[in-house]
Amino acid sequence: MSDLSNTAHNKVRQAKDLKYQPGFSYITWLALFILYAPILILVLYSFNANRSVVVWTSFSTDWYVKAWHNEGIQSAALISLEVAVIAMVLSTTFATMAALVTTRTPPYKGMNISIAIINQPLMIPEIVTAVATLIFFAVIKKATGANGIGFLITAHTVFCIPFAYMPIRARLEDMDLSLEQAAADLYASPLMVFKRVTLPLMMPGVLSGAMLAFIVSVDDVVISLFVGGPGETTLPLYILGQIRRGVTPEVNAVSTVFLGISVILVTLIFLFGRPKSTRPEKSQ
């Protein structure tokens, strides 16, 4: 009797909760396995003493030392860093300004369209942007004779803006407008309101946005491949080139370092971006 009612109870629970649909747990485990097993293997074999990336012999950090001294990797990493840092600073600045205009001014005609235009690059296939940018830059280069890494940095800045914009805007929308009004009420000019209240309070959003922009830039392949000129090989492009010639654990080592940096940044974004109330707690 009690057994019967127990199963009935379970049935009800299963019906309500998607997690308990038959087969779902297998799918979950399979997905997690496909996602993370390759990464684990990559990390594992970066510590392999052997040259092979499939046969394990013993633990060593040789490949890291080798990668560190590889001039190709060095210069690719430096280019990636240069492009990412400049693109991060510029895109975050523009994104901050855009977020301020779209949250801190009275609604104006075309405001929703501006927001859509800022976010649109996220919707356009990257290959389309890449080809379009390549052609566009080719025209400019031909007309002006200009050249150099500035073009790559510009392209990165542009596609990083929507990524930086999202967390900044979210943060601003979460901030109570009355704080800025209180500052104005206490004789702060608009500039001082921004410096003393808006900026410090929106900083977590700005930092998340900046880090997101950095990761997206460092990670980019398609646009860098199309837009980057000779001598502008970023790290992902270098790795891609190496793999064409056969994988060595050196590539594993570089990728692992890359992964480590990404994980650290994503964790930081998560920590900064956590919704922390900007309103003083109200008592009842």
Add this chain to the structure above:
Amino acid sequence: MLEKATRSAIEVRSTTKIYGNDRASGVVAVDDVSLEITDNEFFTLLGPSGCGKTTLLRLIAGFEQPTQGEILLFGEHLEGLPPHNRSVNTVFQHYALFPHMTVSQNISFGLEMLGIDKIEIRKTVSRMLELVQMPQLADRKINQLSGGQQQRVALARALAPNPKVLLLDEPLSALDFKLRKEMQSELKRLQNETGITFIFVTHDQEEALTMSDRVAVMKDGQVLQVGKPREVYDHPAQRFVADFIGDINILRGELISTKKGEAKVKLASGFVGDAILPIGVGDISGVVNVAIRPEQLSFSNSTNSTLPGIIKEITYFGSGLHYEIELSTGETIKLRQQSVGRSNTEFSSGETVNIAVADDAIQVLVD
């Protein structure tokens, strides 16, 4: 009446604020309001939710611009002056304290913005902390404070720059009953000590009556009546004001003679008594509503000039008794009896009684 010699701190002249495009499609939050608030006054805006109290404060503070009309601060026109150029400070409804600053940084903010020197600021901040009785909490972060403490910080922050007028938007509504009572007398004390004009917003009529020098009762964006608490309580001009402030009986009656504010009114039950006409209202005649406070009624042994009725319900409320009495006309009337010793006659439900009306207790209402 106030003397002409007293200075007006805030003058609101025929001011209207419409959110949206126009009267028809938008919201008329403040509707042709005129007010004169005197220097050093504790002035209260009282009214139900949505009647435009906050909007009126925001117009004075400069967060909104009037659609029509003008506002003067000590005779100086405020049109076009942004909030940071007005010597008016606000205590916000939910305090709006800066969460990234300590208590003393919050309090010193306004002073810093005014460019006052550091030593002076430090002195003022500690004086303010003293004033709101929390000097030991100077270095606390805002989220480490209780609601009542936040309230005090908000007050100290707004008072520190010594504004000409302090606006308080329901500053006590978030506090529990006991703390609210405490803060009410605290606010009164602060206003006396600082001599700053307070414009206080509340929807709590008792709070308004106990704290204010004068009260303005608002409804749907309009100011219905302005006066000392006693005047507004004893002589409400309109049915809304009478109903909103305190407990009151509204009865039908007929004006039988009027001259110079004095009138005689005949109630539906046949009772005839002296009545007071609303101030500043033109001719009224015929059938009107009249208001009588429950505490202005008492039991009488005489059948002469009294209202006969039957007791329907008796409620004990601590300091006295509350009776619901049905009149011969079918109307129900409330009578409140303060228990003074044990001398009060005890009545019980169903008993027939005669009710006497105190002098000047019958107030004629406009509608």
